[in-house]
Amino acid sequence: MNEWIDILPEQIDDIIQLIREQYGYDFGDYSRASFTRRVKHCMQAASVKTIYDLQHHLLNEPSFFNWFLQTLTVNVTEMFRDPLFYKALRETVIPRLASYPIIKIWHAGCATGEEVFSMAILLKEAGLLERTRIYATDLNPANLEKARKGIMPLNAMKEYTANYIRSGGMEEFSSYYEAKRDHVILDSSLLKNVLFSQHNLVTDQVFNEFQLICCRNVLIYFNKTLQNRVLHLFYDSLVPLGYMALGMKESLLFMDVRPKFDSIKDDAKIFRRKN
C-alpha cells in the first residue's frame, strides 16, 4: 500500500508556477481535481515524499521533468474505444468526407495513437486513406515517439478486435498488424499519411484547416475556461460544415461555442460546425 500524500491547494499552485517558469508548460487551467491526483501519482511512482522534494527534483533535474511530464499527462487510450462512436463515424461522417479531394483530419491529444490507428483503418476500408492527411498531435513527445512506431501490447488485441467488430468492421482485424512475442506492430502503410507532431492545446494556435477534428477524452482534463478556449480553436480550425468529435461524456452544453455547432449524433458526441 502506498503512503498517503497530502498536498495543499497552494502547493499545487507552486508546482504549476515552477513548471510554467522553468519549462514553459502551463497547467494552470487544467482540471484541479485530476491534476492533483496526477501529481500524487507521480510522487508515489518516484517515491518522492514531500512537495519540497518534488520541487527540488523539478528545478534541478531536466530528465526528471521529462519523466514527470510523461507520467503527469494521462496517456490511456485504446483502439475503437466506444464502438458505437466508430460506427457512427463510419456510417455518417466518413461518406461525407469523401466529397473532398484531399481530406484533412486532426487528432488533438492523440496520446500513443490508438485512436489514430482506428481512424486510418476506417479510412482504408472506405477507400479514402490514400487521399487523407491525418495530423496527430500531442503535448507529450514520448507519446508521439511511441505512436509513430505503431507498437501496442499483444494482450490488448482481444478487446480491440471485439471493439472493431462492434464498430461494424468486416475485415480480419489481425490483418492490420503483425504479432511479435508480446506486442504487435501496426501495418506501417496505415500510417503513411499520418503526421505526428507536438502541439500544446493550451498555448499553440490554428495550424491548418480540417474537415474533421477528433478530440476525445482530452477536454475532461481541463477546466471550463480552457475547454472553452480550445473549442474556439477547434471552431477556427474547421472548414464550414466540418465535423468535431468529443468523448462520450463531454458536452457543449455550457460552452459559448455551442450555438456555432449542430449536434449530428447526440449519443456519439459528433458535432458539425455551422456555415
Add this chain to the structure above:
Amino acid sequence: MSHALPEIVVIGGSAGSFPVVSKLIEQLPETFSFALILVMHRQKSGLSEMDKVLSLNKYTKVIEPNDKDQIVPNQIYLAPQNYHLLVENDRTFSLDYSETIHYSRPSIDPTFESVADVYGQQAVGLLLSGSNTDGARGLAHLVQMGGKAFIQDPSLSEFSIMPLTGLKQVPEATLINPSEIINCLFSL
C-alpha cells in the same frame, strides 16, 4: 436532525452491493437535501444500462453525469462506465480516464478522496459489499478530512472483503445493517 446535514453522500460497492443500492434508491423520498453519488464496479466496455436499471425511484432518475456537470442536491449520480468520477472545488464533476485502480474504472477510492477534499465535513461515505479492496483508502481520507464513514456490516454482506478492508483502515467507521441505510442517512 442535527446541524451538520451532509451535502453529499457517496456510496461505493462491488460484488453483492447491487441489491443493497437498488433497495436504497427505491426507498428514497421525493426530496432529499444531499447529492447522492454511486460508484459501482462495472464492466469497462460493452453496452451498459446500469443507470436505467437503477432508476427504481418513482421521483428521481439515476444520472450518469457529463464532465463538468454541476452537482446539485436531490439527484442520484452514477459514476459512468470506464471513467473515474472526481469533483471540483466549484461543485462540478470531472471525469478522468486514467489507469484502472484495483482493476476498476470507475474505482471507488478516487471519488471518496476528491469528495473529501472538496466537501470535508459535509461528506458522508458508505462502503458496501465487494470482493476487492477498493474504497478503504479513500474512506480513510474522507474521515481524515472530517467526513462521516459507514461500512456495511461484513457479517451481513454477501462479499465481505471490501467491508473488512474498509474496517481495518477506518476503524472509526460505523457498521450498518443494509436494511437501516435509509433511516441512517436521514437521521444524521
